[in-house]
Amino acid sequence: MNMRKVVVMPLIAIAIFILEGVSSMLFSQAFFGEQRLFIPHFLIVMLVLMTAFYSRNATLIYAFILGMVFDIYYTGILGIYFAIFPLVVYLTDKFMKVLQNNIMLVGLVAIFNVILTECLVYGFYVLIGGTDMVLASFVDQRLWTTILLNLAFFLIMYFPFKSFLLKLKRSDGR
Template sequence: MKRYLIPLLLIFLFIFEGLFTQLFPADLFNGDYIFVPRFLIISIFFLAIYGSVKHGIIYGFLFGLVFDMVYTEVIGIYLFLFPLATYLFITIMKVIQTNIVLVSFVSLLSIAFLEGSVYFMNLLIHITDLDFTSFSEIRLVPTLILNLIFIIIAAYPFKRQFEKFAEELRND
């Protein structure tokens, strides 16, 4: 049963992101800002650093594909960016200490990389025409603030759960 807990958690977060977007009041700040929840990728980052790198990359591919199929018009953007962001996150974390504060900070940097990459891909294929300054004010900063709040709430439970998962993998 414990083996299915991680996939169920990730599926729940995938669904919760969609629900959060629908239930979050868009006119909270006069509709001037776009808050993008990245709860799923944050959990994949924490899984990769505290659980298993291999599982983090695999779940990055799987949920990137599912994310593309459900939420985007172009298949491949998140399929490519989720595992790439996870790999870059792991690479950075190999250089610095893996305490929870630094993991949280690098998670935010990785989300900024992900958001910026999606923006530039959309700009490249002419889905958006926003300039980078407007993108930063309207979407990037609010997204980072929202996800920082999520990280503050979820970082310690994720750390504990994924460390237990890593221990189970070692014992099997």
């Protein structure tokens, strides 16, 4: 039995899930004050890296499970992230079939998916009347800071997580 696959990978996913919640509560006001919002999408970054360097099918399972848990724990509206996380995996898989797996292109795909996620969530909340934030304020106060800080997380996680995923892939015999 592969301990990395059975124990370590779920623990990493749980740790990133917790880190996402803790970082949004502790560091958003410390970095940007009241005027800017930092929305961590560390799970999106993790799913992009998993899709790029491991297995799409295994990543889809993680995407569905994490999306459901994320909706239950953070949003209270079931279905938003449950649909977005697998969409991110699908789009990343399609991009990676055309692009090379280097840090710049995987980073661009990760940032694209963070932007897509933010815009889809914003659009959904505008549609149901859950927010009154206009698009210009959304971009100025929320989107730019979210992109920058998720890019920083990507740069920190890229090499160690890529190395872990490639070792995991080799031990699976793929």
